[in-house]
Amino acid sequence: MxxxxxxxxxxxxxxxxxxxxxxxxxxxARKRVAADALIRDRDGRILLVDPTYKPAWDLPGGMAEANEPPLDALRRELVEELDLPLPAARMALVCVDWVAPHSPWDDSLMMIFNVGTLTADQTAALRITDAELAAFEFCTPEQAQKRLRPYVWARLSAAITAADTGTVAYLHNGHPAT
Missing domain, CATH: 1.20.5 (Single alpha-helices involved in coiled-coils or other helix-helix interfaces)
Known part of the structure; x- marks a missing residue:
C-alpha cells in the first residue's frame, strides 16, 4: 500500500x-527588455528617431511592457510612434545585447529585429504620432554612427552585419560575447 x-x-x-x-x-530576478527595429529605405539608409526624452538619436522601438513579447512590443511601438503597422512575419531577430547594470538601471536585454526595406509608399506614409519623438530620418551608416550613442552604434553595427549575413549577433554591452 x-x-x-x-x-x-x-x-x-x-x-x-x-x-x-x-x-x-x-x-x-526581472529584466528590462527592449526591442528596436533595423529599417532601411530603398537607398539602404537606416531609419533613426530623435526621442524628446533623451539627448541622442535612437532606433525606432522601445521597452516591452510587463509580460509583453518583445516582437509585440516592437510592433506596438512602431504603430504608436510612426504609424507603421507591419506583420510579425516580416521581422527577423538579428541581435540580442545583454547590457550590464549602469547608472540607475538594472541589467537588460536589448533586441534588434530586421524589418527590411520599406516600400516608397511606406516611407512616404511615415509620420510622428507620439510626443516621445521630435523627428525621424533615414541616415547612411556614417550619419547613424555620428548620431547614435557609441554603444547603440556598436549594437546596430552588429545587427547590420547579422542581417546582411543571415545570422544573429549575441553581444554583451555591445561587444561579441566571449
Whole structure:
C-alpha cells in the first residue's frame, strides 16, 4: 500500500504547489527588455528617431511592457510612434545585447529585429504620432554612427552585419560575447 504522503507536492496539494511556484516566481530576478527595429529605405539608409526624452538619436522601438513579447512590443511601438503597422512575419531577430547594470538601471536585454526595406509608399506614409519623438530620418551608416550613442552604434553595427549575413549577433554591452 502506497503512503500518500510520499507523493510529490503537485499531486498531494495542487493549490500548495501553485503557491510555492508563485513565491519562487516573485523572488526571481526581472529584466528590462527592449526591442528596436533595423529599417532601411530603398537607398539602404537606416531609419533613426530623435526621442524628446533623451539627448541622442535612437532606433525606432522601445521597452516591452510587463509580460509583453518583445516582437509585440516592437510592433506596438512602431504603430504608436510612426504609424507603421507591419506583420510579425516580416521581422527577423538579428541581435540580442545583454547590457550590464549602469547608472540607475538594472541589467537588460536589448533586441534588434530586421524589418527590411520599406516600400516608397511606406516611407512616404511615415509620420510622428507620439510626443516621445521630435523627428525621424533615414541616415547612411556614417550619419547613424555620428548620431547614435557609441554603444547603440556598436549594437546596430552588429545587427547590420547579422542581417546582411543571415545570422544573429549575441553581444554583451555591445561587444561579441566571449
Amino acid at each position: 502506497n503512503n500518500p504522503d510520499l507523493r510529490p507536492l503537485y499531486e498531494r496539494d495542487p493549490a500548495a504547489y501553485r503557491a510555492q511556484l508563485a513565491e519562487g516566481n516573485a523572488r526571481q
